[in-house]
Amino acid sequence: MAFSNQNSSIVMDSMGNLYNFLLDNKEITLIYFDKLMGNVEKSIITNNCKDEFYSIVNQYDDVYLVYQDSEGDIKMVSFSNGMKELKTIKPNIQTKVYNLRIIDDYEDIHMFYCVPDNSDRGQFKKYHCEKRMNKWTVKEIGNISIYDILNPFEVINIKDEMILGYYDLVRGVEQVFIKKLNLAQSIWSNGIQLTSQSNKKLYLDMLVIDDDLHITYSEEFEGNYVIKYEMLGFHKEKVDLIYSHILSNPSNCSHPTLIKHRDKLWNIWIEHDSVISAFSEDNGKHWSEPYLWNESKSNIFSRYKFSSNETKVKTAYNLNYSFGKQYPDITFLGFGNLSNTTKIPIKKKEDSTRQKNEPQFKEVEYRKEDLDDIYSTFYTSKKNISSDTKTIEKKSEKTLNSIEDLRRDIEKIHNDIKEINHYIYDLQNVHKDLKKSITPQDTSYEEEIKKLSKRIEQIESYLTRRRRGLF
Secondary structure (H helix, E strand, O other), rough: OHHHEEEEEEEEOOOEEEEEEEEEEEEEEEEEOOOOOOEEEEEEEEOOEEEEEEEEEEEOEEEEEEEOOOOEEEEEEEEOOOEEEEEEEEOOOOOOOOOEEEEEEEEEEEEEEEEEEEOOOOOOEEEEEEEOOEEEEEEEEEEEEOOOOOOOOOEEOOOOOEEEEEEEEOOOEEEEEEEEEEEOOOOEEEOOOOOOOOEEEEEEEEEOOEEEEEEEEEEOOEEEEEEEEEEEEEEEEEEEEEEEEOOOOOOOOOEEEEEOOEEEEEEEEEEEEEEEEEOOOOOOOOOOOOOHHHHHHOOOOEEEEEOOHHHHHHHHEEOOOOEEOOOOOOEOOOOOOOOOEEEEEOOOOHHHHOOOOOOOOOOOOHHHHHHHHHHHHHHHHHHHHHHHHHHHHHHHHHHHHHHHHHHHHHHHHHHHHHHHHHHHHHHHHHHHHHHHHOOOOHHHHHHHHOOOOOHHHHHHHHHHHHHHHHO
């Protein structure tokens, strides 16, 4: 049938009870499934939700749901020990909030959102709200720039850190970044750029598996979109790319979603209103061909936010979202048994780019006399080639050495440029902070601007010298 883009989530507590939250026309509905009693209860949480909500469950079976109401307040509803409580976390925000997210760290709660920067069109301010010892603090954690649409945030835990994934503009192209929060010290790192391709990108999902970061997004390709997957490793303050794969054919691919289910890593997405997925059995090194889940063509399905505190589920699954059919027949789609699927062959690019005037080859039959002539010619040529072999070998060795030197130069320049790009990005952030903290009349403002300009001239001079040195 069709993909329903309804905002919905499923939360499972340690007893296996399900909380299914659905948003429809400003109304958030809770459908509660009591596993022990076998009962289903339906209730209205609010009829005043502005646009989006987010829900989680922590290790103590406390369920939290956050949303912004029409008055601009960010509200949090908590369900704990059979009791429901409503609190205002951030009152009277004058504009609509986007990318509202919530995540727990044991007893502490972290909330994220962004709002438009009224002083700079195309800019959004990111905020981090933290609850410690029953006290909420709010902190602005930087700006992001967008090209035409705002892509989603994703937030995940890894050991003693929290990772915020987001998009930001680099030379007019949106790239994926992360910021890391040291939970013990409440200190944020600088933004770390993960992608560099010049193609447009949409959507984002992330997982951490065995301390490696796995990301997926849709990337523009020849007027369509493909599903891109990347695995990255953490090394101190840097992130290194390990694997990168395109998993789909060019199409209208959207909402890529990562799920680790036992020994398989699945990447699931929407293509022509159907669920498509591919899987890896070695944590992203190699991937299968895509599979169409036939059941998705005859049912309405949604993409759920999923959070669980049930031990068996947490052991067997690692996921943030999943596709599935809607209430009353809530089931997951896109991973597991492949008996009701159809394999989709990946179209090779060379098959579609064959030239029309490509030369045609035919088999030719040779007579014995022709073969004798060919052998004679070859034998004579062989003598001439042999006499020049030593000269060619010397020249080849010299050429190979030159190529190796050139390769090392290019590799060094590539690393230098990466460092310069990061430095320029830091300079841009420093410049933004200076504009906020120093008035134009302040002499220190002019001094800092001169320093920045001088540093940029040094960078340009360095690049010019490198180009002359190569050629």
